[in-house]
Structures are given as C-alpha cells and as structure tokens.
Amino acid sequence: MSEPTSIDEGVIALVERASAGDESAFESLARRYYERIHRWALARTGDPDDADDVAQEALLRMHRHLSSFDGRSRFTTWLYQVTRSAAADLHRKRGRRRRLHEKAKRNADPTTVDPRSDETNRHDERRAMGLVQTFLQELSERQREVFDLCDLQGYGPAEVSEMLEMEPVTVRSHLFRARKTMRKKILESAPELVEGYGHDM
Known part of the structure; x- marks a missing residue:
C-alpha cells in the first residue's frame, strides 16, 4: 500500500x-x-x-x-x-463515548441469508465480514486501528508504524492481539467460518 x-x-x-x-x-x-x-x-x-x-x-x-x-x-x-x-x-x-456501530450491524447483519443466492461461498464471505465489522468495534482503540490498517486496508506494519507514530514491535503486538481476539470471537459465533476466514488471525 x-x-x-x-x-x-x-x-x-x-x-x-x-x-x-x-x-x-x-x-x-x-x-x-x-x-x-x-x-x-x-x-x-x-x-x-x-x-x-x-x-x-x-x-x-x-x-x-x-x-x-x-x-x-x-x-x-x-x-x-x-x-x-x-x-x-x-x-x-x-464529551462522551462513541456510539457502537449499530446501523452498520443492522445493515450488515451476519445472520441474514440472501434467499436469491445459492452461492454459499459468497454468502459466507459476507457473513464473515459482517462479523469482522461488528467485532472490530469491541477491540481497544489501538488494536482496532492496527487491525483495520493492516488486515482490512493492506498497509504493512512498517507503514502503520509510521502512520501511528508507534514502534514496529508495538504495531505487531497490537496486530497479534487483535487477530487472536477476532479469531476467538468469530470461532464462538460461527466456528464454520474460521477455517476459511481466520487463517491469518
């Protein structure tokens, strides 16, 4: 990137x-x-x-x-x-905490099945991304930033280190913890998706 x-x-x-x-x-x-x-x-x-x-x-x-x-x-x-x-x-x-991403969660409800589509893989991908967007908001601010920049936007850890003014080892630590948390939460909610999606987490 x-x-x-x-x-x-x-x-x-x-x-x-x-x-x-x-x-x-x-x-x-x-x-x-x-x-x-x-x-x-x-x-x-x-x-x-x-x-x-x-x-x-x-x-x-x-x-x-x-x-x-x-x-x-x-x-x-x-x-x-x-x-x-x-x-x-x-x-x-x-002067208050951020609202959770409720609109996005409703709009990208991971439990919603498109009755017009028989393409299971495409549905699973949409469902997985819906879960990722939901659980992204449950990470700490730093973990959320690092996970989004590295895994969702494709920046390398060195670039993220510069962007966030953070040591590279700290970026990798936040990324490791974020991936671990995301994998755990997706495993708890939809274990069938982890094999296909959670490979890097």
Missing part, C-alpha cells in the same frame, strides 16, 4: 498547486483520498455518521494546512495524522 515514487511526485505536485490556491488541484486530492480518509475515520469512530463528520473536517483541515506538508514523509502519513486529529477533536467536543 506504499505510494511509489512516481505517485509521490504526482501528489506533491498537486499539493504545491493546491497550496498556491489552485482549487482544481485540491479537488483532485480530495477525490483521490476521500475514500481512504473515510475508512480511517470509521476505524477511529466506529460510527458511519461520525465518520462522515470527521472525513469532512479532515478535508477542511487538509485544505487549510496543506502548506505544512513538507514532503519529508509520505502524504498518506501526514493525511492520516490530520484525520486522526479531527476524530480526536470530535470526541472531545461531544
């Missing part, structure tokens, strides 16, 4: 143009990274509505503070920190 040099150079060019007031360059950055920002926000908040708010705030901050990106790290690392800060500020502003 690392950004190749050519992509880095393209992004830096967009950043420079956007910092100079080129709105089309900023819109290009926003389109390129919005989905990623939203995923990060959802992993931080556990609530799709909160994630929408955080993603919008992160885009505003990206617009205001692009000039602070000096190119010494990957742009995604800088942008993750912006998103993380926006999520932390939302949490403080509301």
Whole structure:
C-alpha cells in the first residue's frame, strides 16, 4: 500500500498547486483520498455518521494546512495524522463515548441469508465480514486501528508504524492481539467460518 515514487511526485505536485490556491488541484486530492480518509475515520469512530463528520473536517483541515506538508514523509502519513486529529477533536467536543456501530450491524447483519443466492461461498464471505465489522468495534482503540490498517486496508506494519507514530514491535503486538481476539470471537459465533476466514488471525 506504499505510494511509489512516481505517485509521490504526482501528489506533491498537486499539493504545491493546491497550496498556491489552485482549487482544481485540491479537488483532485480530495477525490483521490476521500475514500481512504473515510475508512480511517470509521476505524477511529466506529460510527458511519461520525465518520462522515470527521472525513469532512479532515478535508477542511487538509485544505487549510496543506502548506505544512513538507514532503519529508509520505502524504498518506501526514493525511492520516490530520484525520486522526479531527476524530480526536470530535470526541472531545461531544464529551462522551462513541456510539457502537449499530446501523452498520443492522445493515450488515451476519445472520441474514440472501434467499436469491445459492452461492454459499459468497454468502459466507459476507457473513464473515459482517462479523469482522461488528467485532472490530469491541477491540481497544489501538488494536482496532492496527487491525483495520493492516488486515482490512493492506498497509504493512512498517507503514502503520509510521502512520501511528508507534514502534514496529508495538504495531505487531497490537496486530497479534487483535487477530487472536477476532479469531476467538468469530470461532464462538460461527466456528464454520474460521477455517476459511481466520487463517491469518
């Protein structure tokens, strides 16, 4: 998931143009990274509505503070920190614990069977991912972040270490514990899925 040099150079060019007031360059950055920002926000908040708010705030901050990106790290690392800060500020502003991801759990009910489909494997995959999204919110904040970035978004531990400003050994420790917990919970809820899905956990 690392950004190749050519992509880095393209992004830096967009950043420079956007910092100079080129709105089309900023819109290009926003389109390129919005989905990623939203995923990060959802992993931080556990609530799709909160994630929408955080993603919008992160885009505003990206617009205001692009000039602070000096190119010494990957742009995604800088942008993750912006998103993380926006999520932390939302949490403080509301002064309460995050709501659990109830809407997503209802919308992705792992017990729901699609009567129109006879494709068992596809159904099992949907069911497994529904369980993963449900149990993701039961992990500690750090474990949730690391699991989401590594196992759901495909970043390597070294990249996650940089993004979270965390020692690589700590990232691997959180990932190990998160995988162990997820495997245990899925095993308890749907043991038939673990053989196919829980291979890395």
